[in-house]
Amino acid sequence: MENELISTEKIEELIDGKKIKDIRHIFEVVPTIDIAEACDDIEDKKKIVFIFKTVKSEYTADLFTELSPDTKEEIIQMMSDDQLADILESQFTDDLVDDLEDLPANLVTRVLKNVSKERRATINRLLNYKENTAGSIMTTEFLILLNTLSADEAIKQIRKTGKGKETIYTLFIMDNKRNLVGTLDLDDLIFADGETKISEIMNRDFVTTTVNEDQEEVANLIKRYDLNAIAVMNNDNRLVGLITVDDIVDVIEQEATEDMSKMAGVAPLENSYLDTNVFKMALKCAPWLICLLILGTFSSMILSKFENALGALPILVPFVTVLMDTGGNAGGQTTTLMVRGLAVQEFSPKDYLKILWKEMRVALITGIIVAIFACGWFLLEMYIGIISFNGAEISATGAALEGGELFLARFKVAGLVSLTLFLGIMVAKFVGTSLPMLVAGLKKDPALISSPFVTTIVDVCSLLIYLGFAYIVFGQILPSL
Amino acid sequence: MENELISTEKIEELIDGKKIKDIRHIFEVVPTIDIAEACDDIEDKKKIVFIFKTVKSEYTADLFTELSPDTKEEIIQMMSDDQLADILESQFTDDLVDDLEDLPANLVTRVLKNVSKERRATINRLLNYKENTAGSIMTTEFLILLNTLSADEAIKQIRKTGKGKETIYTLFIMDNKRNLVGTLDLDDLIFADGETKISEIMNRDFVTTTVNEDQEEVANLIKRYDLNAIAVMNNDNRLVGLITVDDIVDVIEQEATEDMSKMAGVAPLENSYLDTNVFKMALKCAPWLICLLILGTFSSMILSKFENALGALPILVPFVTVLMDTGGNAGGQTTTLMVRGLAVQEFSPKDYLKILWKEMRVALITGIIVAIFACGWFLLEMYIGIISFNGAEISATGAALEGGELFLARFKVAGLVSLTLFLGIMVAKFVGTSLPMLVAGLKKDPALISSPFVTTIVDVCSLLIYLGFAYIVFGQILPSL
Numbered sequence: 001m002e003n004e005l006i007s008t009e010k011i012e013e014l015i016d017g018k019k020i021k022d023i024r025h026i027f028e029v030v031p032t033i034d035i036a037e038a039c040d041d042i043e044d045k046k047k048i049v050f051i052f053k054t055v056k057s058e059y060t061a062d063l064f065t066e067l068s069p070d071t072k073e074e075i076i077q078m079m080s081d082d083q084l085a086d087i088l089e090s091q092f093t094d095d096l097v098d099d100l101e102d103l104p105a106n107l108v109t110r111v112l113k114n115v116s117k118e119r120r121a122t123i124n125r126l127l128n129y130k131e132n133t134a135g136s137i138m139t140t141e142f143l144i145l146l147n148t149l150s151a152d153e154a155i156k157q158i159r160k161t162g163k164g165k166e167t168i169y170t171l172f173i174m175d176n177k178r179n180l181v182g183t184l185d186l187d188d189l190i191f192a193d194g195e196t197k198i199s200e201i202m203n204r205d206f207v208t209t210t211v212n213e214d215q216e217e218v219a220n221l222i223k224r225y226d227l228n229a230i231a232v233m234n235n236d237n238r239l240v241g242l243i244t245v246d247d248i249v250d251v252i253e254q255e256a257t258e259d260m261s262k263m264a265g266v267a268p269l270e271n272s273y274l275d276t277n278v279f280k281m282a283l284k285c286a287p288w289l290i291c292l293l294i295l296g297t298f299s300s301m302i303l304s305k306f307e308n309a310l311g312a313l314p315i316l317v318p319f320v321t322v323l324m325d326t327g328g329n330a331g332g333q334t335t336t337l338m339v340r341g342l343a344v345q346e347f348s349p350k351d352y353l354k355i356l357w358k359e360m361r362v363a364l365i366t367g368i369i370v371a372i373f374a375c376g377w378f379l380l381e382m383y384i385g386i387i388s389f390n391g392a393e394i395s396a397t398g399a400a401l402e403g404g405e406l407f408l409a410r411f412k413v414a415g416l417v418s419l420t421l422f423l424g425i426m427v428a429k430f431v432g433t434s435l436p437m438l439v440a441g442l443k444k445d446p447a448l449i450s451s452p453f454v455t456t457i458v459d460v461c462s463l464l465i466y467l468g469f470a471y472i473v474f475g476q477i478l479p480s481l
Numbered sequence: 482m483e484n485e486l487i488s489t490e491k492i493e494e495l496i497d498g499k500k501i502k503d504i505r506h507i508f509e510v511v512p513t514i515d516i517a518e519a520c521d522d523i524e525d526k527k528k529i530v531f532i533f534k535t536v537k538s539e540y541t542a543d544l545f546t547e548l549s550p551d552t553k554e555e556i557i558q559m560m561s562d563d564q565l566a567d568i569l570e571s572q573f574t575d576d577l578v579d580d581l582e583d584l585p586a587n588l589v590t591r592v593l594k595n596v597s598k599e600r601r602a603t604i605n606r607l608l609n610y611k612e613n614t615a616g617s618i619m620t621t622e623f624l625i626l627l628n629t630l631s632a633d634e635a636i637k638q639i640r641k642t643g644k645g646k647e648t649i650y651t652l653f654i655m656d657n658k659r660n661l662v663g664t665l666d667l668d669d670l671i672f673a674d675g676e677t678k679i680s681e682i683m684n685r686d687f688v689t690t691t692v693n694e695d696q697e698e699v700a701n702l703i704k705r706y707d708l709n710a711i712a713v714m715n716n717d718n719r720l721v722g723l724i725t726v727d728d729i730v731d732v733i734e735q736e737a738t739e740d741m742s743k744m745a746g747v748a749p750l751e752n753s754y755l756d757t758n759v760f761k762m763a764l765k766c767a768p769w770l771i772c773l774l775i776l777g778t779f780s781s782m783i784l785s786k787f788e789n790a791l792g793a794l795p796i797l798v799p800f801v802t803v804l805m806d807t808g809g810n811a812g813g814q815t816t817t818l819m820v821r822g823l824a825v826q827e828f829s830p831k832d833y834l835k836i837l838w839k840e841m842r843v844a845l846i847t848g849i850i851v852a853i854f855a856c857g858w859f860l861l862e863m864y865i866g867i868i869s870f871n872g873a874e875i876s877a878t879g880a881a882l883e884g885g886e887l888f889l890a891r892f893k894v895a896g897l898v899s900l901t902l903f904l905g906i907m908v909a910k911f912v913g914t915s916l917p918m919l920v921a922g923l924k925k926d927p928a929l930i931s932s933p934f935v936t937t938i939v940d941v942c943s944l945l946i947y948l949g950f951a952y953i954v955f956g957q958i959l960p961s962l
Contacts, residue, residue, distance in 0.1 A: 033707075204509060245726055257825070289847065301862075317798060322778075333747045361759045374771075
């Protein structure tokens, strides 16, 4: 993202020139994240500390939140306790908790030393929730109203106590026993007559989530019910936090990234790509490659067992890669559609038979189209010599075939491969539908284990079908096992 | 999603029993989307029309929005013009436009006949924006305030004119020449002193987008700047609409789904998976399989050209699949990380060299780990006979080798394959980084064309490296080309 109003050079220039007024002005007219990115690229981080000294903490708290983890770390080390306490005071608790998760232990201690005792307790509680649960992303700065208030009284109370809360757009309504009885959208409150009791205008059909719920489920709830914020309840069914839609935007993106990574065989990164170091990155990639390599043993084993057949009819070899690629690709298509459909809850394992019936018909049509095309294409490949096959291996005399006999021999090969392709696609779509559904039915993440298994199963099936057909068609010239 | 308060059976029962009061009650306590899903499964859609007759249109407009396209279609056909006009009146324009995009032409005409003339003009304009642009997802129901108002006056005006607007949480502030000069968050307005001029509390560092901007870019802006809503300007830099964060939630999910589909070789679906019919689905899958099959020709060609070498040393064949799989997998890992990083704008093609340097170091470490493991694994495979190789092909006498000589021969094979794996991973990560960056640099979507090309290039390179090394190591026994 470029912003013509700000650049690393410009901000360095202003700091070097101690142009305090200009720096303050920049915070008025430039979004904080653009300033933060410009600051991240400043070599001498001491210069950034100057900004924290001169600009109001209401702005710098935001700036601090938006800085990269590395910059944050350096700055905390250079700040005095007072400066630090000042920034931390203005930060939202959930942002602060996010920061703490990235910091080294000694800095965490220093940060915790510089927040109020009450807040420290909250932070410690939030830090204890398992990663990727509702508890770990919720904020505790929410506003509660009593259901007996009138609209005017409610607005008055919001004005008095709402400042510094994460959101006032969704308000939580309690009865006098502190049970959550409804939610209220601020706009309904604004439009309501001043005398109306809020219990009359609140939504009684609200949904809630619990601290241990997976963040992806929370995202699905917020999306499904088009919520601005959702209440998070603890195990005693007490309101302990809230999650807003803008937190969820990040969750949705992060979950999609994770699913894509998993399906491509990269273990999910804890931090962003750029913040993950080379060695860690390699450790995210290598294990999966090794695992897939081990699974690949099955294909190698089959090819080795049929070594004599492949040696007697070498034309079979060049098509092995095409067969395995197409099977893998067809399986990958279906697996991806399944994993994604399950992730966004378009369907669930209960719909298995319905989906399977659909995919098998898709496979039938896809298989026929691909097989017919492939048959023509393979004939063409042999005709123009991309793949050389003159039929000598299968002729009775051992000499190259010609004319109709050659065409028939080539047609047999092309037909054999195409038929295998067709069946391979059927198997691929069957396994590609069934395996993710099975894994999801067992309450595991289908993104994690489906793709390589689908490919492996399909590979083995395709090879066995291929070589089996080869024996049927060319049995007389192939040596037995 | 299950909801214990509602089910298809229950709602049918209420309709059959004409329990009007109970039906109305359900709308009070159950989220509309849950009612809509229960209704979607009712066989006799006439029953649903009964709901529209008995429940307030303020609720049924929402219900209508949430019904599946098929149900909508049937219901429109069964409704009288008056009923239809009633529902349409209460629907947001952007939801209505979404619906129209799914309906057959004759129903679109009927719907347009039943909305007010002014609204029809807006709808037609919105329908004209290209799909997936800001214009196509924006709403025109926004609220403008004059910058000279005081906070109290602003709130008064919102109460008077704000009802039925898409959002009042972000307000757009104009000067008297109708230029957009700022945005104002409702909470800042609520907390402000009544006398304060809104020009003093509005955000002057706001960002805007334009009608023709890609929706993914809009999503990135909203996410980056943590916005509740963003102003959409036309080509004359006039405010014509707004997009809210909850619209963006859908966009982010949809774009992630599209990217995943594209990378798996499925053309993006226009509708959801369940709403796409079997034949259309096959047409989304088949072309890509054919395209990949054609690209696979290069590998077949190489294998065919080296037919004699593979025949003379058949132990080379079983490892072909492992080499190609691992190359494809390693390339897929990097391609996915690149495509995703580019999509969420974590980096851009300008960062190419930095990223390439990182990935090459990752490749080096990954390659070494995988190659060392693979070498041991392949030796094991040959030792326990999963892959049979007794060295007869390479012995001077033609007899099986034994003892140290056999181990050396096997080590040569395993080393040859492992070295190829290592180099294949290097090539894969190089191509996997470079190609998506190149495509993105040319302003095309890297998700669309990267994966198959990366795999094809890597396959060809791996095979050439493999057979090249085979000639170096076993040259004396391999026939020349």
